[in-house]
Amino acid sequence: MTTDHELDRVLGLYFERGPIEINDRVVASALETIDDTGQVRPRLRRPRRFLMQHAMRFAAAAAAAVAVVAGAAALLNQTTPPPVAVTPSPPAATDVPTPTSDATARPSQTAPPAGGAPLIAYVRRETDPNTGLLTYKWHVWTVEPDGSNRRRLNDDVSVDTIVLGWTPDGSRVMAFAPGYPNVEPETSPGIYAFDIATGEATQLTVCEAPCVRDSGPQLSRDGSTLLVVRETADATGNRLGSSILLVDMATGRETELVGTRLDGSFRSCGNAGSNCLGPWIRGPSLSPDGGRIAYAQMEEVADEDPGVVRGATIARGDIILMDADGSDGRTLDLGGTSASDPVWSPDGSRIVFGSYVEDYVFGTNGRRDTLRVRRDIYTIAADGTDLRQLTDYGHATGATWTSDGRIRFIQLESDGAGDYVGDFWTMDAAGGDGQRLTDFGPDAYDVELSSLTYPVVQWRPDPLGQ
Amino acid sequence: MDRELVERAQGGDREAFAVIARASADRMFAIAERILRDIGRAEDAVQQTLVIAWRQLPALRDPNRFDAWLYRLLVHACYSEARDARRWGSIFQILPADGPVDRDETLSVADRDQLDRGFRRLPAEQRSVLVLRHYVGLEPREIAELLGIPEGTARSRLHYAHRAMRAALEAAERPATAFGGRSS
Numbered sequence: 129m130t131t132d133h134e135l136d137r138v139l140g141l142y143f144e145r146g147p148i149e150i151n152d153r154v155v156a157s158a159l160e161t162i163d164d165t166g167q168v169r170p171r172l173r174r175p176r177r178f179l180m181q182h183a184m185r186f187a188a189a190a191a192a193a194v195a196v197v198a199g200a201a202a203l204l205n206q207t208t209p210p211p212v213a214v215t216p217s218p219p220a221a222t223d224v225p226t227p228t229s230d231a232t233a234r235p236s237q238t239a240p241p242a243g244g245a246p247l248i249a250y251v252r253r254e255t256d257p258n259t260g261l262l263t264y265k266w267h268v269w270t271v272e273p274d275g276s277n278r279r280r281l282n283d284d285v286s287v288d289t290i291v292l293g294w295t296p297d298g299s300r301v302m303a304f305a306p307g308y309p310n311v312e313p314e315t316s317p318g319i320y321a322f323d324i325a326t327g328e329a330t331q332l333t334v335c336e337a338p339c340v341r342d343s344g345p346q347l348s349r350d351g352s353t354l355l356v357v358r359e360t361a362d363a364t365g366n367r368l369g370s371s372i373l374l375v376d377m378a379t380g381r382e383t384e385l386v387g388t389r390l391d392g393s394f395r396s397c398g399n400a401g402s403n404c405l406g407p408w409i410r411g412p413s414l415s416p417d418g419g420r421i422a423y424a425q426m427e428e429v430a431d432e433d434p435g436v437v438r439g440a441t442i443a444r445g446d447i448i449l450m451d452a453d454g455s456d457g458r459t460l461d462l463g464g465t466s467a468s469d470p471v472w473s474p475d476g477s478r479i480v481f482g483s484y485v486e487d488y489v490f491g492t493n494g495r496r497d498t499l500r501v502r503r504d505i506y507t508i509a510a511d512g513t514d515l516r517q518l519t520d521y522g523h524a525t526g527a528t529w530t531s532d533g534r535i536r537f538i539q540l541e542s543d544g545a546g547d548y549v550g551d552f553w554t555m556d557a558a559g560g561d562g563q564r565l566t567d568f569g570p571d572a573y574d575v576e577l578s579s580l581t582y583p584v585v586q587w588r589p590d591p592l593g594q
Numbered sequence: 595m596d597r598e599l600v601e602r603a604q605g606g607d608r609e610a611f612a613v614i615a616r617a618s619a620d621r622m623f624a625i626a627e628r629i630l631r632d633i634g635r636a637e638d639a640v641q642q643t644l645v646i647a648w649r650q651l652p653a654l655r656d657p658n659r660f661d662a663w664l665y666r667l668l669v670h671a672c673y674s675e676a677r678d679a680r681r682w683g684s685i686f687q688i689l690p691a692d693g694p695v696d697r698d699e700t701l702s703v704a705d706r707d708q709l710d711r712g713f714r715r716l717p718a719e720q721r722s723v724l725v726l727r728h729y730v731g732l733e734p735r736e737i738a739e740l741l742g743i744p745e746g747t748a749r750s751r752l753h754y755a756h757r758a759m760r761a762a763l764e765a766a767e768r769p770a771t772a773f774g775g776r777s778s
Contacts (some may be wrong), residue, residue: 135621135760142709143628145728154637158644159612167606167652265744284743437747 139469202412204303241583244591247324248552248566249294249301251287251584252280266304268292268322273552273566281322285315285329291343295351299324301343302332311574319345319356333375338368344411346575348418355421367449370409372423372454385454388425402520410445411469414452415476415510422449422470422479445484448513467506473529478557480507480527483517505537507557517572518559523550531590535558536565552587595664600657601670603648611651615644618661622668629672631714639671646671669722669741676718712762716775723748741759 146168182346247270254265265286271278282300291304300321317335319342322328333342338360346355355373360368374459388407407427414421426445427559449455485502502522508515518524523540530536535557540550552565564586595614603611619640626643627636646667654663713721726737738748 135756135763138709138763139724139728139759142713146622146624146627147633148620150619150637150640154623154641155615155619155644158641159608159615161641161645162608162611162648167649209602 144572156210172200192594194508201271212524227570244298244588245586246565247271248273249292249296249586249588251292251303251325253330268301268323270301275566275568279324280545281324281326282327282329285322286318288341289339291319291347292343292584292586294586294589295321295347296349296589297449298591300330301586302347303347304335307335321347332377333373334380338362346412346414348375348414349416355407355414356422359408360594372409372412372421374452374454380408384424385421386450386457392572411471412472413479415472416474417476419452420449420510421449421452421454422472422481424448424470424481426468426484431594447479447508449510458512460508462506462508463515463517465506465515469527471527472510473507474531475533476510478507480505482506482525482527505535505559507535516559518555518557525550526585528587528589530554536587595659595660596659600604600651600654600660603773604651604654604657611648612658614660618664621643625665625730626668626672626675628719628729629669629721631634632675635675639668639675642671643668644686665740666742669726672722673718676721685689703757709759709762712759716755716758720758722752723751724759754761 154578184537204266210256221567224268249268249270251266252269254267266288267283267285267437268281268287269278285305287305289302291302294300295302300323302319302321304313305317305320307315314411316331317339318331318333318591319335321330321332323330332354333356334343335342335358339358340361341359342356343359344355344357354377356372356373356375357370359370362368369387371388373387374385375381376383388409407425408571410424412421413425424591425447425448433513445468447460447462447467447470449460450458465483467481468484470479472479482505483502503525504520504522505518505524505527506516518535524537525540526538534554536554538550539553551568553562554565557563595618599610599614603614622634622640622643626639627633630636631637631668643664647664650667712723716724722741723734723737726732726740727734732740734748734752735745737752738745741748
């Protein structure tokens with residue numbers, strides 16, 4: 129048995145050996161790049177256009193021009209800015225209200241908006257009020273779309289930063305608490321629901337080893353069942369698989385509907401030397417009538433593009449429809465589009481989803497490619513026909529539906545420094561009539577509206593039955 | 595790092611940033627190489643870190659925390675490189691050995707070989723905490739602060755990484771089979 133002291137010594141020796149000086153050309157090359165590179169101060173760029181039908185483009189452009197002129201006229205007349213852009217994208221920058229910049233936001237004591245008033249849930253890392261330093265606690269907050277009335281729902285339960293969802297009635301926010309050791313008070317890992325009026329936290333799932341995370345929570349309209357994706361891993365972090373669980377809220381009984389199994393994290397695939405990760409499951413969505421479930425199954429595959437260096441792999445996903453008991457699964461034909469995160473429309477007739485397309489961009493140094501992820505929004509009829517692409521600029525994500533059949537989503541813009549910031553927009557079901565709902569700008573970082581991987585900000589669902 | 599230099603670089607002084615880059619690059623490279631165990635990727639991680647640092651430097655609130663901030667950028671660049679490395683199928687590449695050596699002074703070839711296999715199987719997050727703990731010499735609390743994770747998470751990652759490395763080391767001490775493999 130190797131003692132701690134011996135292991136410490138061996139690891140010290142292991143890491144001691146290795147190069148300690150970098151080739152001067154590497155630093156010189158970086159500095160050359162910097163010579164052509166400006167510095168970035170947080171700001172939000174103008175959004176790009178949506179993909180619209182040809183017939184709509186002229187009208188949209190004309191309407192946008194009218195909006196710009198109207199906005200300019202409003203400025204000249206020093207009138208109060210209109211509340212929210214209501215014209216097709218891209219709106220003039222003056223069309224939206226300026227949010228309250230509040231980098232050290234403290235919880236508001238104001239009650240949350242009643243009923244189904246617009247509200248956004250997000251996860252925020254806490255700052256120590258005494259020292260101003262960031263802590264190791266993340267909590268669920270809400271904010272109104274104009275950036276006002278930021279409220280921390282609960283002080284006690286620390287959550288992770290990638291799982292977030294609303295209950296269908298908009299009264300509670302669901303998030304995953306990993307149960308970090310040494311973060312007081314100790315929390316049982318699992319999905320929690322936070323009441324937006326009282327902050328009361330209710331544990332909905334229990335995630336014990338080998339469970340490492342429950343994600344994608346979706347509560348049925350009657351509150352009787354909960355859908356989650358459960359990820360499992362062994363003690364060293366090698367993933368074992370993921371599965372969709374149906375949790376009976378009355379008894380806590382968990383039923384696995386479908387799952388993937390991994391032997392460790394990798395498998396051989398494609399070209400010689402390739403190792404692929406997967407498969408794994410994302411984003412189950414229960415149809416409004418409760419009869420069917422749509423979800424995405426992701427996996428890594430060999431990249432067959434001859435322009436890519438031998439052995440490269442990319443992630444891709446399929447949308448699968450199945451009955452609510454896990455039977456009769458079938459993969460939708462998306463015409464080769466890699467997809468994730470399906471969501472049923474309120475009337476159950478269509479499914480909106482995000483494309484997830486990875487490819488490689490050749491670097492200027494001729495030897496290093498970088499992986500690029502493009503995300504756009506599509507819809508498809510529930511019977512698997514009538515596939516429609518709604519955006520084409522590569523940075524639209526987090527699509528859901530409004531009660532009147534429009535699509536609400538997050539549009540991400542590069543900040544030029546490797547990250548993305550975004551805002552909520554809506555568009556009609558044909559991809560036109562874009563309307564901007566928020567303008568968080570640099571504050572997007574504060575509300576964690578900057579993730580390209582997971583939308584960790586969720587708009588409150590519209591009231592049921594409307 | 596000298597605060598004045600950092601503040602000048604924050605104001606857009608490229609010469610100041612060049613001084614900072616040259617002073618920091620060797621240390622960054624050594625850390626990145628130990629996390630990634632690949633010189634080319636470590637060089638890329640350093641390049642990526644320097645470019646991002648230059649661009650984001652105006653947003654650094656406290657110039658006195660420049661070093662920790664730079665290391666955090668570096669570790670995240672290593673995560674990105676490790677992800678690509680996984681995609682490019684190089685996770686089981688074995689480092690060349692330098693010949694038999696006395697275990698009392700350094701590691702045996704078998705130890706190093708097994709340690710390397712064990713290390714390369716670790717997720718990048720666990721590799722990072724091992725390197726920060728055993729090469730940079732940081733305490734778990736400092737690692738947590740540097741990486742922006744809870745201290746418990748840093749300790750947990752260290753625990754699992756230590757367990758894997760201990761298992762790898764003990765595998766090296768078992769007799770080899772007749773086919774050159776190792777008994778289970």
